[in-house]
Amino acid sequence: MRHFSEVYALMRRKNKKQYGLLAGCCFFSVLLITAYVCMMRAPTILNVLPEGGDSRKQVMMIFALAVLGCGVFTIYASGLFLRQKSRETGIFLALGASRAQVRTELYRELGVISLGACAAGAVLGGPLAWILWQIFRLCVVDTEEMRLVFDPAAYLWSLAFSVFVIVMMFFLGSRSIKRTNIIDIVQESHTSEPVREVPRWYGPVGIVLLAAGALLGYLVPSFFVLVLHWYAPEILTAVFYLPALVGLYMILLHTVVNGWNGKKKLYKDLIATSQMRFQGRQTVRNMLVMTLLIAGAYFGSFYTPMLGTGAMIGYDRRPVDYAYNFRADQDIPLEDEVRALAEEYGVTITDFSAAPMIRLAVDGYNMIEEEGPLGATWREEYEEVMSTERFLSASGYKALTGESVDLKPGEIRGIIDTESSRLGFSPNASVLTNYITKDQLRAAPLDPLRYDSLFGRYVMNDSDFDALCAGLPDTWKETQVCFNVENCADTYEFAKALFNEIVDRSTIDVAQFDGWDPVIRDRRIAENGFYFLDREQLAASGLTLIDYDQRDSSAFRLNWQYMPEFRILDKMDFVKTAAVFLILFVFIAVVCFSAVFVIAYTRCMTIALTNARVYEDLRRLGASNAYLRRSVRGQVKRVFLVPALVGTGLIYAFYVMIMYFNGNPRGITVSEAAGLLVALLVILGVSVLMYAVYYMTLSHVCKQLAIGRPKPKH
Amino acid sequence: MLTVENLHKSYQVGKTSYEVLKGVSLTVGKGEFVAVMGPSGSGKTTLLNCISCYIPADSGSIRLGDTELARLNEDALAEVRNKKLGFVFQDFLLLDGLTVRQNILLPAIIGGTITDLVETRADQLCDVFGISGIRDKYPAGISGGEKQRTAVARALINHPLLILADEPTGNLDSKSTRAVIRSFEQAQNALEATIFMVTHDSYAASFCDRVVILRDGVVWKTLKKGPTNRETFQDQLLDAIREMGRE
Numbered sequence: 005m006r007h008f009s010e011v012y013a014l015m016r017r018k019n020k021k022q023y024g025l026l027a028g029c030c031f032f033s034v035l036l037i038t039a040y041v042c043m044m045r046a047p048t049i050l051n052v053l054p055e056g057g058d059s060r061k062q063v064m065m066i067f068a069l070a071v072l073g074c075g076v077f078t079i080y081a082s083g084l085f086l087r088q089k090s091r092e093t094g095i096f097l098a099l100g101a102s103r104a105q106v107r108t109e110l111y112r113e114l115g116v117i118s119l120g121a122c123a124a125g126a127v128l129g130g131p132l133a134w135i136l137w138q139i140f141r142l143c144v145v146d147t148e149e150m151r152l153v154f155d156p157a158a159y160l161w162s163l164a165f166s167v168f169v170i171v172m173m174f175f176l177g178s179r180s181i182k183r184t185n186i187i188d189i190v191q192e193s194h195t196s197e198p199v200r201e202v203p204r205w206y207g208p209v210g211i212v213l214l215a216a217g218a219l220l221g222y223l224v225p226s227f228f229v230l231v232l233h234w235y236a237p238e239i240l241t242a243v244f245y246l247p248a249l250v251g252l253y254m255i256l257l258h259t260v261v262n263g264w265n266g267k268k269k270l271y272k273d274l275i276a277t278s279q280m281r282f283q284g285r286q287t288v289r290n291m292l293v294m295t296l297l298i299a300g301a302y303f304g305s306f307y308t309p310m311l312g313t314g315a316m317i318g319y320d321r322r323p324v325d326y327a328y329n330f331r332a333d334q335d336i337p338l339e340d341e342v343r344a345l346a347e348e349y350g351v352t353i354t355d356f357s358a359a360p361m362i363r364l365a366v367d368g369y370n371m372i373e374e375e376g377p378l379g380a381t382w383r384e385e386y387e388e389v390m391s392t393e394r395f396l397s398a399s400g401y402k403a404l405t406g407e408s409v410d411l412k413p414g415e416i417r418g419i420i421d422t423e424s425s426r427l428g429f430s431p432n433a434s435v436l437t438n439y440i441t442k443d444q445l446r447a448a449p450l451d452p453l454r455y456d457s458l459f460g461r462y463v464m465n466d467s468d469f470d471a472l473c474a475g476l477p478d479t480w481k482e483t484q485v486c487f488n489v490e491n492c493a494d495t496y497e498f499a500k501a502l503f504n505e506i507v508d509r510s511t512i513d514v515a516q517f518d519g520w521d522p523v524i525r526d527r528r529i530a531e532n533g534f535y536f537l538d539r540e541q542l543a544a545s546g547l548t549l550i551d552y553d554q555r556d557s558s559a560f561r562l563n564w565q566y567m568p569e570f571r572i573l574d575k576m577d578f579v580k581t582a583a584v585f586l587i588l589f590v591f592i593a594v595v596c597f598s599a600v601f602v603i604a605y606t607r608c609m610t611i612a613l614t615n616a617r618v619y620e621d622l623r624r625l626g627a628s629n630a631y632l633r634r635s636v637r638g639q640v641k642r643v644f645l646v647p648a649l650v651g652t653g654l655i656y657a658f659y660v661m662i663m664y665f666n667g668n669p670r671g672i673t674v675s676e677a678a679g680l681l682v683a684l685l686v687i688l689g690v691s692v693l694m695y696a697v698y699y700m701t702l703s704h705v706c707k708q709l710a711i712g713r714p715k716p717k718h
Numbered sequence: 719m720l721t722v723e724n725l726h727k728s729y730q731v732g733k734t735s736y737e738v739l740k741g742v743s744l745t746v747g748k749g750e751f752v753a754v755m756g757p758s759g760s761g762k763t764t765l766l767n768c769i770s771c772y773i774p775a776d777s778g779s780i781r782l783g784d785t786e787l788a789r790l791n792e793d794a795l796a797e798v799r800n801k802k803l804g805f806v807f808q809d810f811l812l813l814d815g816l817t818v819r820q821n822i823l824l825p826a827i828i829g830g831t832i833t834d835l836v837e838t839r840a841d842q843l844c845d846v847f848g849i850s851g852i853r854d855k856y857p858a859g860i861s862g863g864e865k866q867r868t869a870v871a872r873a874l875i876n877h878p879l880l881i882l883a884d885e886p887t888g889n890l891d892s893k894s895t896r897a898v899i900r901s902f903e904q905a906q907n908a909l910e911a912t913i914f915m916v917t918h919d920s921y922a923a924s925f926c927d928r929v930v931i932l933r934d935g936v937v938w939k940t941l942k943k944g945p946t947n948r949e950t951f952q953d954q955l956l957d958a959i960r961e962m963g964r965e
Contacts, residue, residue: 187773
């Protein structure tokens with residue numbers, strides 16, 4: 005051994021655990037971020053998540069959390085590595101090595117670790133995402149839509165994160181060498197990171213700030229939009245969540261430093277509490293990252309049960325088994341053909357009804373947006389001819405539902421759902437116009453009716469209906485069909501056949517996106533020269549074309565304007581229809597929980613590394629294995645339990661808050677309550693898994709500290 | 719060899735400044751074995767750290783041979799630490815991943831001066847300090863005394879002008895203390911080393927040619943051993959310490 009680099013090689017061999025830990029942390033961070041970004045940027049996913057939509061924003065938000073978590077995690081791992089390395093750095097400098105000499109060797113080490121680990125993580129991230137996706141396809145659900153295609157540009161994100169990791173490691177390495185005082189470096193590994201005195205009011209004030217931040221962050225953007233008519237920039241609205249973050253930090257700090265038991269258990273938990281207290285900032289930062297990741301992971305986990313439970317309850321609540329409507333110029337099966345098809349499949353139709361429906365222009369408020377330096381503002385302008393709605397006659401409504409509605413001329417009633425949870429329809433039209441003849445009717449909207457299968461329609465007096473129907477071409481007329489069957493649960497094949505028949509016989513003229521409206525179209529074309537929901541504009545608008553050949557895709561089933569509502573079909577195909585959404589959020593949850601487990605495990609193992617001497621001293625003072633194990637458990641439990649409790653409680657409360665505020669009137673509906681109950685079951689399942697990881701970690705830490713199992717007392 | 723003149727050093731703790739060295743002056747001649755004693759807080763370790771160039775002094779002068787240390791830049795200071803100074807620390811500061819022999823060779827490896835001759839010298843130093851039998855062992859497998867003798871051998875590998883030792887016997891039992899002190903004597907007698915040692919231990923200090931006693935950041939008294947035997951010199955040291963306590 006004659007060269008300085010050979011000394012480093014020997015030190016590397018000696019400290020391979022520390023090198024392994026750092027390399028492992030970098031690898032894991034880049035692996036997770038790459039897998040996540042490969043998935044997030046995959047055309048398969050982007051096709052399903054509409055641009056600017058809430059789902060894409062949620063995916064992006066959790067990605068930001070994952071980047072933050074992995075970033076802090078790698079910074080922590082690098083800091084720990086350099087701290088452990090500082091002793092040998094100090095010795096080299098004390099023995100006359102120049103800083104340039106040490107820096108060169110340290111950079112070489114960091115270069116090998118960071119480049120190797122980041123490259124391996126980036127290379128394997130894509131395959132990991134692919135394998136996980138294929139496992140989901142194999143075990144959960146598989147549709148043509150789920151064929152995973154990666155966008156190579158996703159690797160640019162991975163590259164950016166890898167560059168951050170590498171630059172950060174070199175920056176920290178350079179900073180550790182730059183320290184001018186050799187004595188500090190030599191003694192650095194013995195210094196602790198004390199947390200400054202934390203007043204006891206941090207805990208309660210933290211809780212208040214957390215609640216205030218969550219409320220402000222959620223409600224202030226609505227206040228801006230609804231009251232100030234201002235679409236504030238997202239960066240500004242995000243600021244209102246900051247008190248929640250500060251509150252969270254204060255709660256964790258209070259928990260680590262003061263605890264919530266006061267002085268009751270001071271002596272029982274003395275070692276665990278003191279050790280946690282003096283491990284300081286890093287513990288709290290780690291806990292904060294874990295809390296946020298757990299919240300993000302649950303946010304992803306809840307998506308599936310909330311969506312699924314709500315949807316299933318919604319399907320069950322429909323008053324009829326089969327409902328569909330079609331334009332009068334379309335050759336779609338009616339009673340005779342439907343009964344014949346039913347007979348073919350051995351299905352008995354118990355009642356069948358059809359009623360004419362017309363599309364009339366209605367008045368309303370046109371929302372005009374204006375771009376300003378601080379984001380867009382909007383104002384409303386009343387328009388007598390604003391958009392269209394579908395209208396049934398009172399007798400048609402009776403034919404479909406069996407319910408009589410007594411309406412005088414000029415009176416109308418909108419139809420809403422029984423829970424008032426469906427959005428996009430407020431039945432307040434007061435001027436009805438035949439868009440072709442321009443005949444108008446001044447209408448008085450009465451209290452809405454409730455009938456889930458006819459949501460979004462209006463009912464009007466028969467004579468008014470006849471008068472306004474006159475002169476309308478078939479493209480403005482529709483037929484609404486409702487029927488029930490015996491043993492609905494056994495009629496899937498029939499439902500599928502009827503659905504296929506309807507799609508096969510629909511012309512391209514009605515391959516329209518759900519929100520497509522002929523009146524709005526005319527106005528938009530007059531204003532801008534194009535209408536964003538026209539077929540030829542859909543791609544430019546970031547929306548998927550309605551394609552009859554993709555009739556089983558979620559894009560088709562969620563967005564086709566004439567999509568039938570067949571209870572059994574919707575129920576059975578729900579998982580397939582929402583597969584990409586569901587699996588994406590499950591994937592996100594898996595990634596975030598994995599990150600939480602690795603961070604918690606690493607943190608606990610470093611407790612073992614840094615506290616080895618303390619436990620040795622305690623053993624010399626006569627501490628039994630049972631005592632030592634209890635002390636270790638006190639620390640490991642806190643690393644796992646505090647973020648788990650806070651993160652879980654936080655996101656569950658946030659979800660309850662969203663559910664409470666998102667309906668009109670405010671409150672929690674039955675389907676939301678059922679979704680929240682299922683979310684609780686998810687929490688229970690994940691908690692069991694978390695306990696298993698906690699128990700495994702505790703065993704590893706005890707093994708590292710050579711703490712045996714206490715013998716059972718006989 | 720080493721001349722310290724009117725050395726001042728203070729530490730800032732919050733808004734308060736604590737002056738630890740208040741004008742210390744002393745000299746150490748070539749081949750001399752000098753100890754610095756004094757109560758906790760008297761400034762012994764700060765003095766040693768200033769001489770080692772680990773921390774900068776506020777004012778005053780430290781000359782090693784013809785070199786004024788305060789005027790050197792960082793690279794030149796590193797060269798001084800590597801070529802002209804040898805260090806022995808209370809905690810030994812051996813690298814756990816290197817064998818005893820590799821630890822001894824470390825300053826030569828850092829300085830890029832390693833040759834067959836240097837390797838032979840390392841083996842000779844092992845012989846001199848009685849650690850030949852453990853030279854291929856790692857620090858984890860040897861005793862405290864052996865670790866400190868390894869550190870002394872490491873301090874001597876580059877033929878330094880001066881060995882600086884900070885409480886070298888602080889972590890050792892009496893047997894190991896004797897072995898380490900013997901190794902300093904051997905370094906002084908056989909290798910003509912100059913040694914400057916900070917210690918609390920009157921037994922270790924009684925082997926020195928001269929003992930400088932610091933109190934409150936200034937040299938309170940200097941005791942020379944002269945022709946007296948070690949035991950008598952230790953008594954003189956203890957008397958001086960008692961006298962200091964009475965003042």
